[in-house]
Amino acid sequence: MTRSTLRTKFRIAVIGGSVADEQSLQAAFRIGELIAEKGGILICGGLGGVMEAASRGAKHKGGLTVGILPGSSYKEANPYIDLALATGLGHTRNSLVALNADVIIAIDGRYGTLSEIALGKIYGKPVIGLNTWKITGIEIARTPEEAVELAWSKLK
Amino acid sequence: MTRSTLRTKFRIAVIGGSVADEQSLQAAFRIGELIAEKGGILICGGLGGVMEAASRGAKHKGGLTVGILPGSSYKEANPYIDLALATGLGHTRNSLVALNADVIIAIDGRYGTLSEIALGKIYGKPVIGLNTWKITGIEIARTPEEAVELAWSKLK
Amino acid sequence: MTRSTLRTKFRIAVIGGSVADEQSLQAAFRIGELIAEKGGILICGGLGGVMEAASRGAKHKGGLTVGILPGSSYKEANPYIDLALATGLGHTRNSLVALNADVIIAIDGRYGTLSEIALGKIYGKPVIGLNTWKITGIEIARTPEEAVELAWSKLK
Amino acid sequence: MTRSTLRTKFRIAVIGGSVADEQSLQAAFRIGELIAEKGGILICGGLGGVMEAASRGAKHKGGLTVGILPGSSYKEANPYIDLALATGLGHTRNSLVALNADVIIAIDGRYGTLSEIALGKIYGKPVIGLNTWKITGIEIARTPEEAVELAWSKLK
Structure with a gap:
C-alpha cells in the first residue's frame, strides 16, 4: 500500500475574473498548460472566465484540476474541473481558494x-x-511563461 | 480534449469518530475498500480514526480519497488522503463534508x-x-457490504 | 468610560424549526419572555417559526435579541430581532448559532x-x-419554565 | 410591543490593523466617537489596534459596538465591544465584517x-x-470628520 502520488504535487491557484478579455483568457489557458506540464495541481474557483480557461489549459495537457465553488452543488463547476468542491459559502469561499x-x-x-x-x-x-492589481507584495510577471517560472521558484 | 473521467464518479462520504473501537475501524476499512472497488470517490473529514481507516481501505484498492479538513493546512490530512482541502473553519467544516x-x-x-x-x-x-446514532431518516445497515450496497442503491 | 453592561449578560440560544406547531410556538414565546425577564440575551437563527416566536417573547419583555442569519442581507431577520448578523453561509451558519x-x-x-x-x-x-430530539446529552424539560430554570442552572 | 429601535440604525464598519501607529489609533478613536454621536452602530473585527480604538471611541460617546471575531470564543473581544460574535472561521470571518x-x-x-x-x-x-490602500473604488478622506461625513452621505 503506497502513499498517494498526488500528495507530493505542488498546488498552484490561478485566480482571476469570471469575465475576462481575450488576452487574459489566452494567458490563463497557457498558464494552465504550463502548470500541467510541470506536474502541478491547478486550484481555482471552479467557475468561468479565467478559472475555466486555466482549467481547460491544464486538462489540455493532462493535468489535474480542482475547483472550490461558492455554491452548494458541486455540479456547478466548469467542464474542465476534475474535482469540484462545493462550499455553499458564497464569496466567503475565496478564502479557501487562497488557503489551498x-x-x-x-x-x-x-x-x-x-x-x-x-x-x-x-x-x-x-x-x-500578470496584468492584475498593483499591490505591494505581488511579484509581477510579463508573460504566462514568466508567471509559471516565478511560481515554481517559490516552491520548495 | 476530453472531459474528466472523475466527474462521472459517485462520491460517498464516510463519517465517524476520529477515535473509534477496533470493530468500527475494521468496518470503515472494509467500506473504503468496497467504495474503491465500485469506482466511487471517498469523501471524508481527512483526519484519524474512522476517516483514516476508510481512506486506507480505499487506497488499498486503488481508489481516490478526498479529505475536507477543519484546519488551515492541507498537510494535516491522514497519509491515505489523495486530495486534502484545508478549510480553516474548525467544526463548521462538517457542513462541507455533508455537502460534497x-x-x-x-x-x-x-x-x-x-x-x-x-x-x-x-x-x-x-x-x-452502521452501528451509529439512531435517528429517523437514517437507513440502517448491519455489515459493511450491506452499507455500501444500500449506498449504491441511492445513486442514480 | 465604563465597560459595556451587555458583556456580563448570559446568552441563551433558542433553536427550533422555522415551521412549528402552535404548541411549540407558544412554548418558544414563553421561553423568550422568561429569558428577557431574567436579563439574558436571546440568540437565534433570526428567521421564522420558533426563532420568531422566541424573539417576539423576548421583545415583549424588553429583552435583547440577536439573529444569526443564513443569508447575506441582515435585513432578512424577523421583525423582533434587534441585532441581525448576516453570514451568507447558508445552513453552515448553524455552527455559529451554537458557538455564540x-x-x-x-x-x-x-x-x-x-x-x-x-x-x-x-x-x-x-x-x-423541550419536546425535541431524544439525544443522549440533552437534558429534558417539560415546560418552558423548567427549560429556562434548567438553562440558568448551567450558567456560572 | 414595539419593534426594535436598533433596526433603524445605520451600521458602519471600521476596519484596520490590529497593530497600528498612534496617528491611526487616534483617527480610529475619533471616528468611533463620531459614529456614536450620529447614532450609528459600529461594526468591527472585535480585536485590538484600530478595532479597539474605534470601539473605545464609540463607547466614549455611548454608542453600540459589535465585534465579529475570528476565534471561537466570544470572550476574546476587546473590552469596548458590547456584542461580540464568535465565528471560529479565522481570517475567513473578514467576509462577515464586510457583509454586515x-x-x-x-x-x-x-x-x-x-x-x-x-x-x-x-x-x-x-x-x-483614510490613510489606507489606494484602490480604485475607495473614496479618500483626509480627516476622521470627513470620513464620517462621507460615510453618512452614502447612507439612505
Whole structure:
C-alpha cells in the first residue's frame, strides 16, 4: 500500500475574473498548460472566465484540476474541473481558494481577485501577478511563461 | 480534449469518530475498500480514526480519497488522503463534508458525526448508518457490504 | 468610560424549526419572555417559526435579541430581532448559532435543529430539550419554565 | 410591543490593523466617537489596534459596538465591544465584517484590511479610506470628520 502520488504535487491557484478579455483568457489557458506540464495541481474557483480557461489549459495537457465553488452543488463547476468542491459559502469561499494553494497566480480580475490576493498574503502565500492589481507584495510577471517560472521558484 | 473521467464518479462520504473501537475501524476499512472497488470517490473529514481507516481501505484498492479538513493546512490530512482541502473553519467544516457527498455512510461516531448526519439530511443526502446514532431518516445497515450496497442503491 | 453592561449578560440560544406547531410556538414565546425577564440575551437563527416566536417573547419583555442569519442581507431577520448578523453561509451558519450561546434550548425542530444540538455539544454547550430530539446529552424539560430554570442552572 | 429601535440604525464598519501607529489609533478613536454621536452602530473585527480604538471611541460617546471575531470564543473581544460574535472561521470571518456594514471606513491596515475592502466592494458596500490602500473604488478622506461625513452621505 503506497502513499498517494498526488500528495507530493505542488498546488498552484490561478485566480482571476469570471469575465475576462481575450488576452487574459489566452494567458490563463497557457498558464494552465504550463502548470500541467510541470506536474502541478491547478486550484481555482471552479467557475468561468479565467478559472475555466486555466482549467481547460491544464486538462489540455493532462493535468489535474480542482475547483472550490461558492455554491452548494458541486455540479456547478466548469467542464474542465476534475474535482469540484462545493462550499455553499458564497464569496466567503475565496478564502479557501487562497488557503489551498502553495503559490497563487493572479490574472486580471476585479474585487474578487483582489480579495483572493489579500487573503493569499494573509496566509503567507507567494502571489505572482500578470496584468492584475498593483499591490505591494505581488511579484509581477510579463508573460504566462514568466508567471509559471516565478511560481515554481517559490516552491520548495 | 476530453472531459474528466472523475466527474462521472459517485462520491460517498464516510463519517465517524476520529477515535473509534477496533470493530468500527475494521468496518470503515472494509467500506473504503468496497467504495474503491465500485469506482466511487471517498469523501471524508481527512483526519484519524474512522476517516483514516476508510481512506486506507480505499487506497488499498486503488481508489481516490478526498479529505475536507477543519484546519488551515492541507498537510494535516491522514497519509491515505489523495486530495486534502484545508478549510480553516474548525467544526463548521462538517457542513462541507455533508455537502460534497452523493450519499453518506455513518459509522459509530459522537456529536461530530451526528452533526454531519443532520447536515446531510438538511442537504437531502441519503444517510446509511452502521452501528451509529439512531435517528429517523437514517437507513440502517448491519455489515459493511450491506452499507455500501444500500449506498449504491441511492445513486442514480 | 465604563465597560459595556451587555458583556456580563448570559446568552441563551433558542433553536427550533422555522415551521412549528402552535404548541411549540407558544412554548418558544414563553421561553423568550422568561429569558428577557431574567436579563439574558436571546440568540437565534433570526428567521421564522420558533426563532420568531422566541424573539417576539423576548421583545415583549424588553429583552435583547440577536439573529444569526443564513443569508447575506441582515435585513432578512424577523421583525423582533434587534441585532441581525448576516453570514451568507447558508445552513453552515448553524455552527455559529451554537458557538455564540452559553446554553442552548431546543424546541421541537427537524434536522436543522438536530445539527445545532450536535454542534452545541461539540462546543461543550449545555443543551436543554423541550419536546425535541431524544439525544443522549440533552437534558429534558417539560415546560418552558423548567427549560429556562434548567438553562440558568448551567450558567456560572 | 414595539419593534426594535436598533433596526433603524445605520451600521458602519471600521476596519484596520490590529497593530497600528498612534496617528491611526487616534483617527480610529475619533471616528468611533463620531459614529456614536450620529447614532450609528459600529461594526468591527472585535480585536485590538484600530478595532479597539474605534470601539473605545464609540463607547466614549455611548454608542453600540459589535465585534465579529475570528476565534471561537466570544470572550476574546476587546473590552469596548458590547456584542461580540464568535465565528471560529479565522481570517475567513473578514467576509462577515464586510457583509454586515452599510458602509465601510478603512484606516491604515495591511492585507487583512485589504481583504475586507475587496470583500466590501464585492458586496456593493461603499468604502471610505483614510490613510489606507489606494484602490480604485475607495473614496479618500483626509480627516476622521470627513470620513464620517462621507460615510453618512452614502447612507439612505
